Amino acid sequence: MPINNLKKFLIDYFIINQCTIIENEKNKITVKLTQDLDEKLMNRPFYWHYMKKLNKIGEPKKLTINLGSEQNPQADGEWIHFGSPRLHQIFNHIEEQGKYVRFFEKIKSSNQTPLNPWLVLNLKINYLGENNKEEIVSLGLQLINGAIYSNFMEKIKQYSFDKNCHDYCYPITPLIKQESAVNRVYKFIHHYLKNQELEWARKSNDRLQKEMELLEYFFNEASSSNLSTIDQEKKLLKDRLEPKIKIDIINGGYFYVTNTTNKNILANA
Template identity: 40%
Template sequence: MTSSTYYQFAKDFFSTHGCSILETSERSMEVQLTSDMDEALMNRPFYWHYMKKMNRVGEAMKLTFTDGLMEENNGIHLHAGTPKLHQMYQLAIDRSYSTRLYEHLSALTVNQPLHPWMVLNIKIVYRGKQTRDEILSVGLNLINGALLSGMVDKIWEIDFCSTVSDFSFPMTPVVRMESGYQRILNYVKDQLASLHDEWATESLKQLDSEKDLLHHFYTSDDVDEDYYEKELDQLQVRYKPRVAIHVANGGLFYLSQETSQSLFRQT
C-alpha cells in the first residue's frame, strides 16, 4: 500500500462515520470529528464522562491528516505504522461485525417488498500436519429458507444503502433470526462432513510417527519425565487434526424479489 492509499482509506473512513472533511490541499485534510468518533479515537474518557454527567453536548476535536508526502511538519502523516491509522483499522473491524443494508431501488411508482437475507462470512480453520484457512460466505433467505453459498461475491455489485428506498418496504422474516443463524452453521457443518478426510489421516499418521520417535528418545536417553510430557503435549497441538468454525461477520441484506431470483441464476 502507498501513502496515498492510507490517505484515501482515512478519507473514506471518516466520511462513512459522518465526520465533516475539509481538504485544505491536494494532500491534506482537516476532519471535524463527531462526538462518537472523538470518544472512540481521542482517548478522552473523563471529558466525555463529565459532559454526559452534566447533560452537556461536548465539543469534538479536529484532526489534520496528510498523505505523508508533504514537507510541512504538521498534521498526522499517514503510513503503515501510524498509531492513529491502526486505531481506525481496529474500529472499522469492531463495527463491521454486523450490518443491515437495503437494496437501492430508484424510480419506483408502486410498493415493492424487500426480502431479508441473513449473510454470514465464516472462517474455517484447519489444523494438523498442514494448516489452512478458508472463508465461506453463506446466505439464507428468511422468507422461504433458501440457502446460497458464495453470497458475498453474488451481492458485491448490488447498490446498497442504509435506509429503505421510497416505495419499498422490508418484509418481516418468516424464519426466526436464531433459527436462521443455526441453519447456516448446520449447513457449513454438513459441507465439512462431506469433504475428504485424507488430510486428517495423514496428520494422525504423522502424530503417531512423532510420538514413537519421542518415546524412543525417552527410553534410550533417560529424558526427564516432565520434559517428555511437555513434548508429548506439543505434538498433540502440532499434529492432531481439528477443524474450528468462526463467524467473522455478517448482517441482514434486504433485496428485491427480482434480485433475489437472479442470485439463484448465478449458481
C-alpha cells in the first residue's frame, strides 16, 4: 500500500481503532491502546488470558512511537520505519480487518426500523490439474430463514451501506449462528461442484496415468538404490496433475438490510 506520510497513516490507524492520542509531537506519537489493539499488537496473551479468567478488566498499554529518520537510542519510544516488524504487524492487522466487514444499509428513517441479517462470503474456487482455472463465487445466506443465493454482491450493489447503524435502526439477532452458517455455505458449494461438468478432471487424470506409465517404463529396471527417486517423481506428477479443487475465502461479512430490501433480494433470487 502506498504511504506518503507515515505519521498521518499511523495516527489515522489508531483513531479508526478508537485509541486515544495522548501525545503528538514532530517525530513522536504516544497512544493509549484499546484492549483489542493491545491484544493484537503488544504480544501479551498470558496477561489477557489471566484477566479474562479472573473476570477482571485489564489495563491496555500506552505505546510511544519514534518516527525519526534513523534510530536514536536517546529518543523515547519504539522506532517505527518502513520495514520494521511493528509496521508489518500493523499492515497485517489492517488486512485482517479488511477481510471481514459488518455493514448496515444506509437509510433515512424517523421510525424504529429492523434490519435483516445476511452472511456474505466471496469465495475463489481453484480447479487444479493439467489446466488450472479459477472461479469467483459470491454467496449470501439469510440468517433468519437459511436461504442461500448466488451472485449476491451483484444483487446488493444498488444499495448503499455504512459501517455504522442508523440511529433509528436496529439489527435483528441472527437465528443461525456463524459456525452453522459457514457450514451451510460450504454444503451449498459442494452441491454446486457435484453438478459441474467434470471433463477437465477426467482429462487431467488421464494425463496423470499416462505420465505414471511412462515413468514406470523408464524405471522398469530400477534397482533398490533409486526407488526413492521414482517415488519422488511420482509425487511431483501427482502434485502437478492430480485433479483437485481448493476453496479459499476472499472476504466476507455481515450485511444488515431493511425489510423492503430483504424482500427485493428474495424476489429477484
